Amino acid sequence: MGGLGMGALAMGPRRKPLEAPGHSRQTAMLELQGIRHSYQLGGRTLPVLRRVDVRVQSGELVAIVGRSGSGKSTLLHVAGGLAAPDEGEVRLGGEVLSTMGPRGRAVARRKRVGFVFQAFHLMPGLTVAENVALPLLLDGEPRSRAIGRALPVLRDVGLGDRAQHLPGELSGGELQRAAIARALVAEPDLVLADEPTGNLDSVTADEVMDMLIARVREAALAMVLVTHDPLIAARADRVLTMVDGMIA
Ligand code: ADP
Ligand code: MG
DSSP: OSSHHHHHHHTOOOOTOOOOOTTTHHHHHHHHEEEEEEEEETTHHHHEEEEEEEETTTEEEEEEETTTSHHHHHHHHHHTTOOSSSSEEEEEEEEEOOOOOOOHHHHHHHHEEEEEEESOOOOOSOOOOHHHHHHHHTTTTOOHHHOOOOOOHHHHTGOOOOOOOSSGGOOHHHHHHHHHHHTTTOOSEEEEEEEETSOOOOHHHHHHHHHHHHHHHTTTOOEEEEEEHHHHHHHEEEEEEEEEEEOO
């Protein structure tokens, strides 16, 4: 009898890995608390985020709307760890980003976040497949495996036949599809998309947005989507309006 020895008992109750004690009730994928952020401009301080609180649950699609200059892009940068807030806490899947340095934030970001920007930011000298594989290569994945993972994602975004092309040979819609594939390739929990179809004509924009939302819904990812299009915002689970650096 008594298969459990003293050693097992001494280990105490099991605790889920990566969860600090007292935080087990946290289920938000992204949690911004009391975020303030400002830019320094010619010796002056320009406050851009003024006490922003946002929670995004896993699988939730949140749209952010608001006038140009209200702080939407800055909010996404802080949420994804591209910038550190002056004040406040950024939590990403339970990890506190706001106390990490730039290197720690970069590691957490590559593990959990896919960014999609309005300007596609593909590397002109790399093929489409290499561009999509880049986040994996930066994480140290061997080239053949990284490309092998990139190809099915390219097919998913409708670019299966463009893998060996250079970005200069693609249309705007195709470039953004490639950028979306790059955002998805490392299987993030959270997609941060900043007016992702703002540079596309309206027909192409609709197609690319449909594809992006379908991929995000299918994989049950959380997404924060900045858009000025009310029809797109209406497809989100929740719409937040930014006014002068605050959520209205
Ligand atoms: P939005 O995306 O809603 O248009 P942004 O977050 O891009 O707003 O910008 C908010 C404000 O911060 C604007 O007044 C903008 O000019 C200013 N701003 C943005 N980026 C910088 C920067 N790198 N340096 C200085 N000011 C900036
Ligand atoms: Mg912006």
